[in-house]
Amino acid sequence: MVLELEHLHEACGVFGIYVEPKTSDNQPDIDVAQITSLGLSGLQHRGQESAGMVTSGTDGKLRSHKGFGLVDQVFSPATLSGLTGNMAIGHNRYATAGGSTLSCSQPFILKTLTGNYIAVAHNGQLTNHDALSQRIMQHGVGLSSDSDSEIIAQILCSPPAGPHSEHVHGIDFASRLKSFMQMAATAYSLVALCDTSVYAVRDPFGNRPLSVGRLRGVERNAWVVASETCCFSAIGAEVVREVLPGEIVRLDCDGLTSVLTVPRVNRMPDQTALRHTSRSSRPPSRQATLSAASSTQDLSEIPAAFCIFEYVYFSQPESILEGQMVHSVRQRCGARLAREAPIEADVVSTVPTSATAAAIGFAHAMGIGYNEVLSKNNYVGRTFIKPDDRMRKLGVLKKFAPITENIKGKRIVIVDDSIVRGTTMGPIIDLLRQAGALEVHIRIASPPLKYPCYMGINIPTREELIANRMAVEDMAAHFGADSLAYLSLDGLKSAVLEKAVSADPQGPAHCTACLSGDYPVELDW
């Protein structure tokens, strides 16, 4: 028997690019496949299982390549040279539905009744996956996988109900997207290719991130879209804006067009089909029932529910979310934590890597020097170890080594962004003690993680989350520390909201379900 040392898993990265075809030889050639591969590399932290890309050009033909592994392993120069065209979409996958198989890797490509092909890539997790797959199969359509993303592609193959002029004018893809959004409230950020346009779509709750940018120094239309803006600098792009919750954006030779916005409403016609929505493969403790939203409620009043954990852990520090840099938000979290749980010490440090900004914020607010006490080996991947205590600790020690001269004889505050199973913290405290720390105080820059996520993040089961197994007061002793404190939920929300801006008329609002148990869609346990 082996124990997998796993924390939270990321949420997939999507990327898209549209470059207007050249009209004169003076215009620069833009290699969209090369840019997509660079963009996906910049989003690698969101998914490492498989990568894929679809390109299309003026000939209307789609070219694609997918494979297991990291972006640089999947796309060789020879592969990229075959992916020609003026537009592309790409995907990095961490599986949340359907397992880690090539049949579930993305983008999905399907042929439609009009003869056109569509390609779709998805970040997120459909909360009504099971109900939608039943509905598709009842129409006699077989599915090739258990992927919820395939469901999206299948639904987008069907013309929307009611009168439409699709067969005369080709696919009315925006109407298809709107129709899909009315069936599935959350969670998805999508990029799609259809005809001569790239589409970018964010679910009505805006649960997963998605931003549009523009290639610098290119005179004609040259748009990009990505899960996170951190990949823009490597491809020479500037941030334009976020896709709004419920918005469908089209990128083509007409520029950036906001085709339409669907209010935050779950208007699936058969509301009862939304019950018992979680994947059957989940253990009972993770099963959830989604209560249908009342049809009389003014649902456009419901606030957005952008994943607050993107700020805490998932996103890269340089990414811009809701008009603010993730690094700055993390620093504010650290500063608030210092106000909520101050402590006298000689040095403040981080559990590298994602807690570093919070540790710096904590140190500044306390007026204590920040320094590093742990060196992280970036080449250690997921660790499989025997489940005895000694080997468990060695698993963590493979990842971190003490910087002893910064530790010996010091009172140390060690800041982490989150505690999931509690695997990392105990061995780190041992390491600091062995290196001669006088005192060790743990500060966590987010509230206790207690509830599963149904929106596309693999959080361990309730039983596996240490915050459900142990009171906060007992944790310091459990880890061998002198004290331990978490940031409050209000503290986290204030740090995020202090500078968040949104073009959404309702303003920025967040999903905090894994911390608070309040799900954006109602769940009965």
Ligand SMILES: O=P(O)(O)OC[C@H]1O[C@H](OP(=O)(O)OP(=O)(O)O)[C@H](O)[C@@H]1O
């Ligand atoms: O309580 P645990 O189950 O041990 O998990 C919590 C740890 O996992 C995450 O870090 P990760 O190792 O993923 O790396 P990062 O900080 O470099 O992103 C998180 O930042 C914590 O450090």
Ligand SMILES: NC(=O)CC[C@H](N)C(=O)O
């Ligand atoms: N992590 C994700 O966003 C996963 C997307 C999709 N649910 C899949 O499993 O492929």
Ligand code: SF4
């Ligand atoms: S439950 Fe947590 S991880 Fe999932 S979307 Fe909400 S805030 Fe993000």
Ligand SMILES: [Mg+2]
């Ligand atoms: Mg960490």
